[in-house]
């Protein structure tokens with residue numbers, strides 16, 4: 651069940667150019683959120699913007715009654731959100747949507763492109779309790795925009811980075827790194843023991859889904875769509891799936907990659 655909670659801001663820092671980490675106090679959402687779920691935030695005290703904005707839950711600390719968001723300033727809502735100071739309250743609705751299904755597999759491969767790393771930290775922290783090996787693959791435009799690498803390094807020593815311009819990590823797409831890990835790092839006999847979890851731009855997710863299909867590895871993707879209501883009533887966020895259109899906010903945002911009818 652989701653609720654509306656007024657959450658006090660405990661910390662709010664710019665962690666990369668135009669990228670912020672926001673820590674808020676919350677009794678309910680912090681203790682009920684599952685990895686891959688999101689919240690809808692009212693980003694101003696007035697009516698502009700009118701609609702709430704969706705953000706993945708980046709990390710939860712149930713025992714400290716707080717959770718974190720990681721976001722990029724792209725427009726009016728996120729610009730307004732970035733002006734909020736520590737001590738202010740935010741009107742937050744959550745937790746929303748269907749998160750990642752936690753597979754009891756030995757190997758988890760987490761792939762995040764750009765802001766797509768946001769939901770993967772909570773996932774990695776949960777999986778580390780049950781999974782033998784966690785690979786985290788982070789793709790970014792450039793070195794300055796590589797997000798949460800330090801936090802992932804604290805969970806696993808298998809963090810691999812690619813940047814579009816080669817300013818850090820390997821030059822190229824993170825899907826190429828995934829293919830390399832599957833073909834050259836993992837023992838082929840371990841592939842049936844692996845699950846891929848991915849979040850990022852749609853072309854990246856499609857490339858990851860193709861690789862997962864070829865290599866017969868189960869894959870879950872967290873989809874992004876522009877959202878209006880965020881609670882399943884407006885039908886503004888649908889994606890085409892093999893069983894018809896489904897709502898990203900309510901049926902997702904996480905889907906099995908083979909369910910999605912990928913558009914070019």
Ligand SMILES: Cc1cc2nc3c(=O)[nH]c(=O)nc-3n(C[C@H](O)[C@H](O)[C@H](O)COP(=O)(O)OP(=O)(O)OC[C@H]3O[C@@H](n4cnc5c(N)ncnc54)[C@H](O)[C@@H]3O)c2cc1C
Nearest residue numbers: 703704705706720721722724725726727728768875876903
């Ligand atoms: C389930 C879900 C989880 C998300 N998690 C995060 C997160 O953890 N961190 C983060 O920074 N962002 C996340 N987003 C995206 C975030 O909701 C949008 O960036 C935000 O709504 C933009 O609001 P704005 O008013 O600043 O920009 P707007 O002025 O509304 O839009 C600016 C530009 O961004 C595009 N845009 C807006 N929303 C989306 C969207 N959902 N997907 C793709 N393009 C969009 C618009 O078309 C426009 O070009 C998530 C979105 C969804 C659906």
Ligand code: FES
Nearest residue numbers: 880882884885899
């Ligand atoms: S945003 Fe309204 S149904 Fe998903």
